[in-house]
Amino acid sequence: MSENSQLFLEKSKTKAGDLEHRRKINFNIGKYNEKVPQGKQQFADVHLARERAKNIKWKAIETLDQQLEEFELQFTKRGGKVIWAENAQQAIDEIVKICKAKNCKSLVKSKSMVTEEIHLNQAMEANGIESVETDLGEYIQQLDGEAPYHIVTPAMHKSKEDVAKLFNEKLGTPIDFTPTQLTLKAREILREKYTAAEVGVTGANFIISDMGGIALTENEGNARLSCAFPKTHIVVVGIEKMIPSLTDLHLFWPLLSTFGTGQKMTVYNTIITGPRQENETDGPEEMVVILLDNGRTTILQNPKQRESLYCIRCGACLNACPIYKNIGGHAYGATYSGPIGSVITPNMQGMEDFKHLSFASSLCGNCTEVCAVKINLHELLLDNRKESVQEGLAPFSERMAWKMWKIASLKRGLMNMGNGNLKNKVINGLFKGWKENRSELIFSPKTFNEMWKDQFKK
Secondary structure, eight states, rough: OOHHHHHHHHHHHHTTTHHHHHHHHHHHHHHHHHHHHHHHHHSSHHHHHHHHHHHHHHHHHHTHHHHHHOEEEOOOHTTTTEESSHHHHHHHHHHHHHHHHHSSSSEOOOHHHHHHHTTTTHHHHHHHEEEEOSHHHHHHHHTTTOSSSSSSSSTTTTOOOHHHHHHHHHHOTTTTTOHHHHHHHHHHHHHHHHHHEEEEEEEOOOOOOOTEEEEEEEEESHHHHHHOOOOOEEEEEGGGGGOOOOOGGGHHHHHHHHHSOOOOSSSSEEOSSOOOOOOOOSSSSSSEEEOOOOOOOHHHHSTGGGGGGOOOOOHHHHHHHHHHHHHSGGGGOOOOHHHHHHHHHHHHHHHHHTTTTHSSOOOOHHHHHHOOTTTOOHHHHHHHHHHHHTTTSOHHHEEEEEEHHHHHHOHHHHHHTTTTTTHHHHHOOOOOHHHSSOOOOOOSSSSSSHHHHHTTOO
């Protein structure tokens, strides 16, 4: 068992038994579950919309090399710069290089899972640069020294009382501050950060190939401020966020907002196509887009797992997953949690260290049912399990157990042997690991075969 697997089991066991944690997360997810069905009503045929979106992503991923080159061509025509980063370290090195060239002392950053993936905040701190999260949920998590808990809602596991206590400890606000007062306090602090920062960093919800632009979707306006005030705007985005055309946004923006939060559209939807032009009065003087691989081409070359690159990070699969709702986001020990994280993390960060995530599933298929772009998530989880076995990562005890089962299942006499107490003692004695987090295996006194013969004696 890997160290990551052991930590996962320990954290999962703790969180699954924490009833207060479960109450908070189910309360917050419940709010989304109330709104999502209402949001879906804007579609004449929501299943057709999802199918069309999946086909568009199929085209984008199947022709990704061409799409990326077209994006670079169009983006650089307007004075933007594109950097290709094979891994997280290359992306960090380029960002540090830009910041040092600008004599950057502080950096503002909008909500971005890909910057969490490359651990941008820690890298900036190591280089003496203040990196400030400007999304309210991310800001709360940064104050608390925690990673995001959810792809869409970083502080989903915190109640308003938890946030009030945190602000009281970190910012000195009264303990009885209301959510409105807490938000205004955060706004007061962050507005000063925007105007002082030399560099602003954002992610991108979509990269638009034919026009060489990025699309940002948000509810607070912090992404716009992060790229409007600083003179340098850096975009860090995974190469899989590609869509072929500007016209595709009329489908993807409503799908993202509806399946993510239940809104018809998010509050702020922005398209940025480069730095400030000669005839423009605002915007950054320099804009750099870092196209990040970091394991995505490993997924791309796998014909089955390639489908996971269609993900638009709406978070619907997390909200639907019974495992996520019991153990929470931090137990996964990875940037991306829930079903989509369990699919992509083993392929991006190594099957040996993270194969256990693909086994952390009930295979109920609810994740597939709610996916905005109809990714067959439960099938991809099964395929990950198969690949881990084919790579020889299954422990010896597990391989022997399945070998014994195969031999017994092919011989009726062996299947009928030692029913009831004998089987219970042998199996539960051999597989003690199974009982650590599960109830004992209890076998019936007779097999179905024996009961059938008793019922229909001739």
